[in-house]
Amino acid sequence: CRSGSAADSQVVSDYVRYFLHQHTIQLGQPATVKVAANLVRLLAYNNKNMLQTGLIVGGWDKYDGGKIYGIPLGGTLIEQPFAIGGSGSTYLYGFFDQAWKEGMTKDEAEQLVVKAVSLAIARDGASGGVVRTVIINSEGVTRNFY
Structure with a gap:
């Protein structure tokens, strides 16, 4: 990122x-x-x-x-x-402080990211219009597009 x-x-x-x-x-x-x-x-x-x-x-x-x-x-x-960056990240620090939990499942973490990026897109015109996620683990790399 x-x-x-x-x-x-x-x-x-x-x-x-x-x-x-x-x-x-x-x-x-x-x-x-x-x-x-x-x-x-x-x-x-x-x-x-x-x-x-x-x-x-x-x-x-x-x-x-x-x-x-x-x-x-x-x-x-x-x-x-976790790490966040980009122009839309200023809107997300409080959200992540509240929503991030240690030990989340892969699906929970991905849904958190999708929600966060969607919030950034809604508030920040430079954040783009789609959400792309990449999951990296021992099984490899999985890319998703929302």
Whole structure:
């Protein structure tokens, strides 16, 4: 997930994808989610005067399971139980403080995200008009469109 300049977030994503591919080739195994998040952090921090983007890095690996990290402007790395970003996120912090519960099922979490993004779309003209979810777990990646 990204916020800020689309061009900046895309170039960071492209660099990270390239470096993670090189990591996999050199070490013979995929990088952990934490390695990916730290790579984003380094790129954001080392270019903090030129980049206008915040990113969310989430995934699942065999060492740490599911993880999610927020990397706001400036390159700080924050591990969180959930992360929200983008122009519509300002409307959602109170909602998530009330609605987020540790140990939610996959379906409960997905419905929470659908409701949250729908609320952001209703309040923020820059949030788009559709909801896309991605579920990442030990079984793989599932993409849904609402």
